Amino acid sequence: GAGVSQTPSNKVTEKGKYVELRCDPISGHTALYWYRQSLGQGPEFLIYFQGTGAADDSGLPNDRFFAVRPEGSVSTLKIQRTERGDSAVYLCASSLTAGGAYEQYFGPGTRLTVT
């Protein structure tokens, strides 16, 4: 079946601009995660949704970052007043969670470049 999809695949924006990154999880997966991957590093946790609510947003670096999942499926990561240090690949993952199924499946990511 269809995997996790993310749009856009690439986003170039100017410093100070606002961006939105979208994630479509695997159908039926209740848990959704956002991670950020800098060059040469492993992914770093940003935020986790169980259904519509953000169950843990402890990884968001500051209040310029915000994410929503209004209907418990698609999620949008929003970054205000972008800075060059926000440049990274933003990865989304989803998980079934029911019945002890904890495996997280990742999308291809959105490469964000802030100039």
Next chain:
Amino acid sequence: GENVEQHPSTLSVQEGDSAVIKCTYSDSASNYFPWYKQELGKGPQLIIDIRSNVGEKKDQRIAVTLNKTAKHFSLHITETQPEDSAVYFCAASIVDTGFQKLVFGTGTRLLVSP
């Protein structure tokens, strides 16, 4: 919080050789350890995982071992093929009511030469 260290950072082998990647974790409460393969320009792909109630798990040419006492786990790839070339990441998490925040290692770039 949890800290995961991974080594080596790069690993070059000849086709047909075995490859071993090792990780250590700091939080003794961690109980789920997945391994991901990431090819250039793609997202991480889950290749195998192990839970803390199991010491070893095998799937064809790949296997993972876990030593809870020493807090380390390893990925073993046998009969390597050029298509195994990629960056491999280990991760650790505490599974709690379905939520698992993955903490990743820094990755190992595996190059398999024909």
